[in-house]
Amino acid sequence: xxxxxxxxxxxxxxxxxxxxxxxxxxxxxxxxxxxxxxxxxxxxxxxxxxxxxxxxxxxxxxxxxxxxxxxxxxxxxxxxxxxxxxxxxxxxxxxxxxxxxxxxxxx
Amino acid sequence: xxxxxxxxxxxxxxxxxxxxxxxxxxxxxxxxxxxxxxxxxxxxxxxxxxxxxxxxxxxxxxxxxxxxxxxxxxxxxxxxxxxxxxxxxxxxxxxxxxxxxxxxxxx
DNA sequence: ACTTACGGTAAGCAATTGCTTACCATTAAA
DNA sequence: TTTAATGGTAAGCAATTGCTTACCGTAAGT
Numbered sequence: 001x002x003x004x005x006x007x008x009x010x011x012x013x014x015x016x017x018x019x020x021x022x023x024x025x026x027x028x029x030x031x032x033x034x035x036x037x038x039x040x041x042x043x044x045x046x047x048x049x050x051x052x053x054x055x056x057x058x059x060x061x062x063x064x065x066x067x068x069x070x071x072x073x074x075x076x077x078x079x080x081x082x083x084x085x086x087x088x089x090x091x092x093x094x095x096x097x098x099x100x101x102x103x104x105x106x107x
Numbered sequence: 108x109x110x111x112x113x114x115x116x117x118x119x120x121x122x123x124x125x126x127x128x129x130x131x132x133x134x135x136x137x138x139x140x141x142x143x144x145x146x147x148x149x150x151x152x153x154x155x156x157x158x159x160x161x162x163x164x165x166x167x168x169x170x171x172x173x174x175x176x177x178x179x180x181x182x183x184x185x186x187x188x189x190x191x192x193x194x195x196x197x198x199x200x201x202x203x204x205x206x207x208x209x210x211x212x213x214x
Numbered sequence: 215a216c217t218t219a220c221g222g223t224a225a226g227c228a229a230t231t232g233c234t235t236a237c238c239a240t241t242a243a244a
Numbered sequence: 245t246t247t248a249a250t251g252g253t254a255a256g257c258a259a260t261t262g263c264t265t266a267c268c269g270t271a272a273g274t
Contacts, residue, residue, distance in 0.1 A: 008124070008127070011118070011121045011122055011127065012122055012124075014118045014122065015118055015119055015121065015122015015123065016122065016231090016232085017115070017119075018232080020115070020118065027195060027198055027199055027202065028198065028202050029202055029205075032250080032251090033250075033251060033252090034249085034250065034251080037251095042232085042233065042234090043233070043234060043235085044250090044251070045233085045234075045235085045236095045251085045252080045253080046232070046233055046234075047251095048251065048252060048253085049232075049233085049252095049253090050232090051252095052252090066240095066241060066242065066250085067240065067241045067242065067249060067250045067251080068241095068249090068250060068251085069250080069251065069252090073199045073202075073203075075196075075199070075200070075203075078192060078195065078196060078199070079196075081188075081192055082189075082192050082193070082196065085185060085188055085189050085192065086189070088134060088185065089182075089185055089186075089189065091134055091135065092134055092180045092182070092185070093182070095134065095135050095136055095180075096180075098136075123261090123262085125262080139220080139221090140220075140221060140222090141219085141220065141221080144221095149262085149263065149264090150263070150264060150265085151220090151221070152221085152222080152223080152263080152264075152265085152266095153262070153263055153264075154221095155221065155222060155223085156222095156223090156262075156263085157262090158222095159222090173220090173271060173272070174219065174220045174221080174270065174271045174272065175219090175220060175221085175271095176220080176221065176222090215274100216273105216274080217272100217273080217274075218271100218272080218273075218274095219270105219271085219272080219273095220269105220270085220271085220272100221268105221269090221270090222267105222268090222269085222270105223266105223267085223268085223269105224265105224266085224267080224268105225264100225265090225266090225267105226263105226264085226265090227262105227263085227264080227265105228261100228262090228263080228264100229260105229261085229262080229263090230259105230260080230261070230262085231258100231259085231260070231261080232257105232258090232259080232260085233256105233257085233258080233259090234255100234256085234257080234258100235254105235255090235256090235257105236253105236254085236255085236256105237252105237253085237254080237255105238251105238252085238253085238254105239250105239251090239252080239253100240249100240250085240251090240252100241248100241249085241250080242247100242248085242249080242250100243246100243247080243248075243249090244245100244246080244247070244248090
């Protein structure tokens with residue numbers, strides 16, 4: 001009973017360029033919200049809102065430390081997308097084969 | 108020199124629920140535009156517009172046959188996303204390790 | 215030639231989304 | 245305790261996006 005689409009929210013979250021940018025920033029190391037906002041062409045509250053969406057999609061995790069919120073990649077959401085795409089890939093290629101066979105249906 | 112982000116358009120395209128639905132419909136077999144629209148809660152022109160975006164993202168291909176346009180999965184866009192995520196996965200996990208090591212920095 | 219099926223495009227509208235500026239709460243430093 | 249740093253949330257606005265209807269072109273069928 002897999003709860004329909006953990007990947008749905010993830011795709012939705014990464015559908016936005018700014019969120020992909022934030023996601024990329026966290027690729028190599030955890031950063032505080034302010035750190036993330038620094039250098040981005042949007043305000044800090046805007047970043048906060050993006051962070052919530054990324055968190056809901058389980059693409060990042062937020063860990064509080066003092067007054068700062070450190071964000072880091074959450075493997076769960078990333079894995080969900082990988083699994084979905086890997087699975088999609090397999091069935092799509094299988095379908096391709098079937099079509100090819102039916103097309104070369106020659107005996 | 109990889110041309111910055113073939114995956115960008117793909118993530119953008121799959122960021123929309125209706126486009127994910129269309130994408131899913133094509134998973135097992137090619138379908139005409141009308142076939143895709145049939146059963147969806149939106150008009151056929153709406154489907155046409157989604158198809159263009161999916162095509163631009165190289166997630167689907169369109170092959171004309173008589174008066175019908177058959178859509179099918181394009182492995183290119185899917186592969187681009189897979190490669191991006193696989194790569195992301197690797198570097199993110201490597202970063203996790205580094206953090207863990209520095210955290211247990213006890214001598 | 216007429217008609218029907220298929221489907222792309224444009225214009226306009228409605229809903230959603232992303233951003234900003236407030237404002238407030240919490241924690242650490244003075 | 246006062247002050248500064250950090251950051252979440254709300255309200256409002258602007259831009260984008262997705263949808264519809266209308267229209268037109270092309271290819272098959274009659």
